[in-house]
Amino acid sequence: MTSHSRGARDMDEDDVRTRPGRSSRPRTRTRPAHADAASGLVIGVDRGRYTLRVDDVTVTAMRARELGRKSVVVGDQVAVVGDVSGGPDALARIVRIQERSSVLRRTADDDDPYERVVVANADQLVIVTALADPPPRTGFINRCLVAAYDSGIEPLLCLTKADLATPEEIIETYADLELPVVTCRRDEPPDPLAARLANRMSVLIGHSGVGKSTLVNALVPGTNRAIGVVSGIGKGRHTSTSAVALALPGGGWVIDTPGIRSFGLAHVSPSSLLASFTDLVPGADDCPPSCAHLSAADGCALDAYVAAGHAQPRRLASYRRLLESRSD
Ligand SMILES: Nc1nc2c(ncn2[C@@H]2O[C@H](COP(=O)(O)OP(=O)(O)OP(=O)(O)O)[C@@H](O)[C@H]2O)c(=O)[nH]1
Numbered sequence: 016m017t018s019h020s021r022g023a024r025d026m027d028e029d030d031v032r033t034r035p036g037r038s039s040r041p042r043t044r045t046r047p048a049h050a051d052a053a054s055g056l057v058i059g060v061d062r063g064r065y066t067l068r069v070d071d072v073t074v075t076a077m078r079a080r081e082l083g084r085k086s087v088v089v090g091d092q093v094a095v096v097g098d099v100s101g102g103p104d105a106l107a108r109i110v111r112i113q114e115r116s117s118v119l120r121r122t123a124d125d126d127d128p129y130e131r132v133v134v135a136n137a138d139q140l141v142i143v144t145a146l147a148d149p150p151p152r153t154g155f156i157n158r159c160l161v162a163a164y165d166s167g168i169e170p171l172l173c174l175t176k177a178d179l180a181t182p183e184e185i186i187e188t189y190a191d192l193e194l195p196v197v198t199c200r201r202d203e204p205p206d207p208l209a210a211r212l213a214n215r216m217s218v219l220i221g222h223s224g225v226g227k228s229t230l231v232n233a234l235v236p237g238t239n240r241a242i243g244v245v246s247g248i249g250k251g252r253h254t255s256t257s258a259v260a261l262a263l264p265g266g267g268w269v270i271d272t273p274g275i276r277s278f279g280l281a282h283v284s285p286s287s288l289l290a291s292f293t294d295l296v297p298g299a300d301d302c303p304p305s306c307a308h309l310s311a312a313d314g315c316a317l318d319a320y321v322a323a324g325h326a327q328p329r330r331l332a333s334y335r336r337l338l339e340s341r342s343d
């Protein structure tokens with residue numbers, strides 16, 4: 016349906032979602048609650064106060080009681096009513112959370128039964144890894160990849176500190192995943208990364224000290240993310256723990272996730288991860304029900320599928336490596 020054919024039909028959530036950024040809506044004689052709500056993007060969350068972008072205005076909001084227990088997270092598109100002027104004492108109310116196109120979850124650890132959504136609507140997960148100081152950890156990269164594939168978010172490997180070490184070895188490690196890679200160094204502008212971020216909603220994730228703040232400062236002039244010193248202790252510094260979305264000068268958003276170093280992956284099933292390996296998917300047709308896809312000895316049909324030449328052995332090895340990284 017096009018926007019012209021709506022007529023007097025009531026606005027529903029889908030209408031709001033497909034037209035983000037509009038603050039005024041056609042008024043009809045019979046309107047559902049808050050039909051005149053503005054659309055906002057949640058760019059920060061701090062102790063029950065939400066920072067939103069409504070058109071080009073930064074607005075502070077609280078949640079309306081009608082939201083119930085549903086959490087509002089950075090990246091959410093919301094409907095907001097009340098004072099959206101952005102004035103110093105202005106407080107708006109979030110009355111609705113639009114359907115999410117993706118969710119990135121974190122659990123405190125893999126045994127934690129509560130999955131916490133940390134970011135909504137991201138379409139790219141930027142895995143920031145230093146080439147040295149600290150050295151790359153493939154376990155971490157693997158876990159991030161599993162989280163990305165499971166959430167339907169495209170991964171991008173961003174290798175920092177290219178002045179300290181060469182990237183060939185780590186690039187070779189992931190050569191079978193069609194994983195895009197960019198390298199950066201602080202003495203050069205991060206143009207290859209900026210090009211990949213343009214007009215997208217990207218989440219940056221990385222261990223402390225990999226140079227994430229340095230990157231964000233270079234990507235978003237005017238931000239002042241604290242730059243730390245790599246140390247063996249590294250826990251004494253005060254760091255904010257909630258995600259924040261920053262507007263990129265060329266369009267798009269980058270979400271920094273201080274305090275989120277990895278993801279709980281207990282909820283990721285072998286079959287949901289397999290879905291990202293489309294070349295292997297048909298091979299699972301002959302697997303026993305709820306196959307763990309780990310070995311032919313347990314009846315997994317993927318080995319035979321690969322042996323018959325239908326897919327690359329290296330792809331199966333990559334898939335299993337990621338599968339096993341869930342419990343690293
Ligand atoms: N040699 C070199 N050092 C870098 C580079 N980028 C950042 N650093 C240094 O690495 C250290 C950590 O950088 P940050 O940007 O604070 O790293 P971070 O990932 O934000 O770390 P947290 O703030 O702890 O999350 C700082 O001393 C930076 O100056 C680089 O490209 N090359």
Ligand SMILES: [Zn+2]
Pocket residue numbers: 299302303306307308309314315316317
């Ligand atoms: Zn199997």
